[in-house]
Amino acid sequence: MPTYHPKNIFYRRFAHGQLQQLFFAHTFDGRVMGEVTVLNFQDGELREILRAEAAEWQGAVWIFRRGALYRLNPAQDYEAVEPFGERYFAYPRTPLDLAQETRDPEFMTSREMYHHSQILAESGDMKRLRQWQVQLQEKLSLPFVCVGFALIGAVLGISSPRQGQGRAFGLSVAIIFGYYVVSFIFTAFGEGGAVSPIVASWLPKTVVTAIGIGMLHHANQH
Helix, strand or coil: CCCCCCEEEEEEEEEECCCEEEEEEEECCCCEEEEEEEEEEEEEEEEEEEEEEEEEEEEEEEEEEEEEEEEECCCCCCCEEEEEEEEECCCHHHHHHHHHCCCCHHCCHHHHHHHHHHHHHHCCHHHHHHHHHHHHHHHHHHHHHHHHHHHHHHHHHHHHHHHHHHHHHHHHHHHHHHHHHHCCCCCHHHCCCCCCHHHHHHHHHHHHHHHHHHHHHHHHHC
């Protein structure tokens, strides 16, 4: 049985870097949204306010019931008010898609995260999209850092009798600490758009794996 957010459905849509729409629903029962407010913008200015008691997605359009559409002029004054009992609007389905997903990224499969990223891409919300893309790449790249740490642990385990367990432990702590610091920095860069999500997630893990391979090669030479 699909899960969904029962309250406070919030959706933003952007185009060319500008906010185009805000969609808010106070409640959701899995099919119908209640107490819905939609704000439509044009060239960065608020032009329409839509309020309705209920909204339901059917086919390719939203059906809003028992509400009113308020139109604003460029001076932000009310130009017209159009009450309605039922009215169709060709808004995106995206708010419904977002409302039907409640799990955190760590509990989602890579395929589910990719699908959710596509939904965010349709909304044009680049900030949230970058966050999900980085988390998706983190999930895909996680096995590689495990391989890197396993190589490092194996090399230190072999060399510790000769070089001292304390030195091996200190070196492993330094490597792990350095990895998490660098990973945190690059995750922030990726979510901020300074680097691509692939670079943000894969570069720290690639470095750790390279260190592990290098240590293994060095150990074999001695």
